[in-house]
Amino acid sequence: MDGSYLTTLSGASVGDVDRAVASARATFDDGRWSRMAPAGRKKILHKIADRIEAEAVALAVLGVRDNGTEFNMALKAEPGSAAGTFRYYAEALDKVGGEIAPTAPDVLGLVHKAPVGVVGAIVPWNFPLMIGAWKLAPALAMGNSVVLKPAETASLSLLRLAQICADCGLPDGVLNVVTGSGAETGAALSMHMDVDVLTFTGSGGTGRRLLEASARSNLKRCYLELGGKSPNIVFADAPDLAKAAKVSAAGIFRNSGQVCVAGSRLLVQSDIHDEFVAMLQAEAQALRVGDPLDLNTQIGAVNSEDQLARNLSFMDTVGPEGGRIVTGGTRILAGTGGTYMAPTIVADVTRDATLFQQEVFGPVLSVTKFDTEEEALSLANATDFGLAAGVWTANLGRAHRMVAGIRTGVVHVNTYGGADNTVPLGGVGQSGNGHDKSLHALDKYVDLKTAWIQL
Template sequence: MTFTYEDWKARAAALRFRNDLFIDGKFTPAATRQRFETVNPGSGAVLTDVARGGGEDIDRAVTAARRAFDDGRWSRKSPAERKEVLLHLAALIRQNVPELALLDTLDMGKVIADSSTVDAPGSAHFFQWHAEAIDKLYDEIAPTGGRDLAMIRRMPLGVIGAVVPWNFPLDMATWKLAPALATGNSVVLKPAEQSPLSALMLAELASEAGLPDGVLNVVTGFGEDAGQALGRHPDVDCLVFTGSTAVGKMFQRYAGESNMKAVWPETGGKSPNLIFADADLDQAAEMAAFGIFYNQGEVCSANSRMLVHASVKDEMIDRMRAQAAKVVLGDPLDPASTMGSLVDRAHADRVMSFVEAGKQTARLVCGGERVTHMGSDAYVQPTIFDDVAPDDPLAREEIFGPVLTVQTFEDDAEAVRMANDTVYGLAASVWTRDLSRALDVSEKLVAGTVSVNTVDALSTYTPFGGVKQSGYGRDLSLHAFDKYSALKTTWIKF
């Protein structure tokens, strides 16, 4: 699929937006009839207005999901039957990649080169993978012996509440929906208010694929309204969430104050990238730039802290400056752009507040400026700071933008200590040609994923998630099914 800049602009102009909530198999306005605007951060133009769902709408969606679960229209289908529907959905996603990619690019500012080749096709892959896996998971028979039969079965939980972020709108929804639906649950999805459009189209495609009414419901709206109502709803059996650590803690509190529903959070990160003196510095610099500038740095596992051996720091700084200079900051719809806009002006304000403060406390290597493009000032240059103190907010807080900090270490022990000196534990990277060092350092790093001689290694085959205040939820791989099912023992004496 190769489209020119003009092709993408023409397709964007012809897009059809879905504007209402999707509940019980049909689009419907919010109970209050309230709406909110969703804005293209790349240009500042209003794309459309979307239904602003609230507590009453969440209750309608949960009721529909519970009814669909209890009557078995989906939950009691065989794994093979569920598989066929989800494979059909994967095929429909592939058929609609350009439109789905455009929705995410227009909604949150990511470059079309990524949304059309990574995000949208990846979502089809995730649905296909989980669909193919579900009829290959076997239940168990316990070794009781004698005249006893103890069967251990994996059972769907019921109604899943899923709250997803704006940085990967379609992908993050898919990471939750694919295993939840494959195991037979019903779902109420609350997309981020900044990026609701692809979730609504996904629900429409799921219905077209044969997913029964009520099994997937999408309620667009704000966290304080729809998000809180979903977290507190007494008939939601499990809440899965990707987003900030602060909001993850709120969902844990909502669960404790309501029905003690399981909460699986995947939250913030401040991932270290350890560059040892024996590393391939050219490759390390290229991947380090990808690790912080990809998706405008709006990645929870972004390698935002570069820890480099003092003997090669100057060489790495030179290489990183050169990598930053290669970034093409521009219209997200232009295939030549390699970095688009941040998700909105408010987030750009937040990122720039860190940058401006950092100019007083650290050495600015490159970038550090806000850029206005097509009338929008939500663009921020790729930015690198050197000589960053360990207690500087630049090094400690999740900025969620294209801002890299550089710190130095003298030996392996100091590198590990610095890497682990954070409240987060989502990901880490290690660059060395020494296999013993790679294994030793990786073992000591406190992170959910450690990538050696690459950054942010990720696959459907391996679990993704963190430790400490990065949460404890795991997406992807066969382990994702554990969040959406419970083990039930049936013991028979005969």
């Protein structure tokens, strides 16, 4: 926010990670949580949700001071979302049952859903409480023990959540938090021979290292959400261009663009290109960037100096690759000591350009023109990523064709963002595998065990 140090954290060593995993394993094996009746787990998860709601403002402020998200967004997206997630899985856990197989009459085939054991969860800095709850709540709901590693630049709200869990009756040792760097703490967790499942949200480079660690250790299952370069496609027949511009601006600039599903590639049909870019420019320039704890702020800070430098480095590619900066592209409010970047729009971006292909994870929107529906679909699928997309059209048939044709895990139609816990979030291609949210997330944290019983 102002460049000053807030606090310091301990960096967990390999030995610390060993002790955390041993604690998780011991509590799993002794059954204090894994064999607790579903009604008991449900009651504790509801208490955790209640406590998150009661401390929502304090938790949001703690997170804002950690990572710079604008307060109004943080309040809803962090404690608001986390409480809802714990409550959703509290209600879901006693509705998950096994199966009776349709076998011969002299055989009883049962399919049990058993907790996997020890789950390692590595959480990013952009929405630590929200994404942490996406991992923790379903893993705990199924009876697993967890070792959680927050991002080194945004750990405070998750440390507080761990205390809340303990205060609400989660047995000691079921949830263990290790703070530290990815290079040491995260690597130790990923290599550990007694971690059964690893769930991660973050960069593709780190995701690859986690898969390598799994192969070198115990072949633990890895579920990876690795970001995206999500296309947001505006057709000339969009029902409300003003709304599309306002929502599209929020879809890339909220939280300074530090959102996995951010609509960072705008594809605009030629007939409305100039008009729509002008509308979007007006929206971007009207956004109030500043102190994330100021309730009038609409866009907060970039997470760190390193991230800001990375964002700005993409601006060096614009001119040489034929792009044109419409607005932004610079650091602002430097006198505050904080890390702020102007909402940025770059037009005339080709499909081979760096800004078209690589995730910035900052408030930078690339704009590419298209003529036909077929060209829009080709452009949408022209990256290695496949996390999210948006389509703006009044043509119902076109909307269905685009939903079917775009290779992503989520497609928004005439909106962008806002999907709740009832639907899964996950990607294809280099956006990863597995799903957070919805009942499908529970699949990551259970093993199927068959009982074949001769009658």
